[in-house]
């Protein structure tokens with residue numbers, strides 16, 4: 001024990017000095033269940049969160065987690081800051097156990113590192129503190145699930161602490177803060193002593209350089225990363241998007257409501273299927289289920305749709321029109337035919353139809369359905385049940401060369417729009433019934 005005490009004392013002495021300011025200081029004493037440090041780039045948000053985790057872990061034997069959407073991003077960001085700027089310099093008594101992906105403290109505390117791309121590690125354990133880095137990247141459902149893991153009770157309070165740069169104003173995390181569920185602490189550049197000299201009350205030379213770089217940003221990035229404001233991205237394709245209006249708590253959909261499914265095809269990129277139901281009285285369309293993922297062969301997609309559909313009575317299946325293309329050269333039936341042969345034609349009452357081919361007309365239909373300036377929107381999404389659609393819709397950006405369409409490539413990267421394409425096919429199905437001969441073509 002004496003050795004442990006000594007080690008602890010040595011660790012403490014060997015830690016780089018840390019003095020929190022502003023939001024980071026408030027974080028140290030905040031015991032609210034959900035707390036978010038929001039602010040522009042480089043204000044010391046992540047440092048504050050990591051320091052709190054380390055402080056708590058070195059004082060009491062707790063279980064904590066450092067979580068991000070993607071595990072790989074933690075290696076480049078949080079873990080570097082944690083090892084190099086928070087923990088004592090090596091050799092120290094805190095070591096990273098690679099197999100279990102956790103920092104182990106001499107007092108028994110464990111700090112797990114995990115990505116939500118492989119959530120088993122966080123989901124299988126209980127924690128006292130969970131730090132979500134760049135929390136705007138994660139879905140609200142992930143956040144809610146993480147909250148259920150806060151029950152280790154080794155610490156007198158249990159907390160989900162998070163940081164982020166601001167995103168668009170209706171982001172679920174901002175809405176959660178506005179509704180008082182999450183406490184938002186606003187962090188400023190002056191909070192970071194590497195940028196601002198508190199004794200002299202002037203920017204440090206490094207701070208002046210850093211702010212100059214941020215000042216060279218333009219538009220919404222300047223507002224978000226320099227000023228810390230929650231503003232919409234320029235060219236956001238659906239400024240109509242508002243989670244308060246468009247997301248509803250999941251409910252049991254009555255059996256007699258008309259239902260249909262739409263599919264956007266993909267193999268190397270994700271394929272996406274969405275389930276729709278329409279309230280016969282209000283005519284509001286609800287998207288109530290989603291399948292999404294890359295690397296699935298045509299047959300596997302069809303089988304998955306069948307399994308996930310359970311016993312829902314489906315009127316029709318509207319698919320990406322390219323799925324009707326013949327593949328005679330490859331001596332293979334069209335993908336739509338594979339779907340039909342695999343039992344999806346029988347699953348529907350009316351058959352499989354090609355979706356609306358015209359992108360712009362399709363987007364206009366989606367826009368009208370999302371609009372809520374005078375009346376409530378015609379389309380709603382069951383919260384958490386179509387997470388990729390929830391993520392993609394607000395992220396779609398206008399094509400600068402064709403403002404009626406979305407940008408499909410951004411800085412040579414494919415834009416993720418598969419769930420939006422499925423939404424477009426699905427809503428256009430309702431607006432423009434396809435010609436009946438399409439049914440026979442697929443049954444033939």
Ligand SMILES: Nc1ncnc2c1ncn2[C@@H]1O[C@H](COP(=O)(O)OP(=O)(O)OP(=O)(O)O)[C@@H](O)[C@H]1O
Nearest residue numbers: 019020040041042043044045046047048192193194
């Ligand atoms: N209180 C502090 N004392 C000394 N240095 C600090 C302090 N806070 C932050 N820093 C320094 O500033 C750097 C940037 O801080 P941090 O990574 O926490 O910023 P951030 O707000 O999370 O930035 P981003 O918005 O880019 O994620 C840290 O790596 C650290 O070197």
Ligand SMILES: [Mg+2]
Nearest residue numbers: 045046047163
């Ligand atoms: Mg950070």
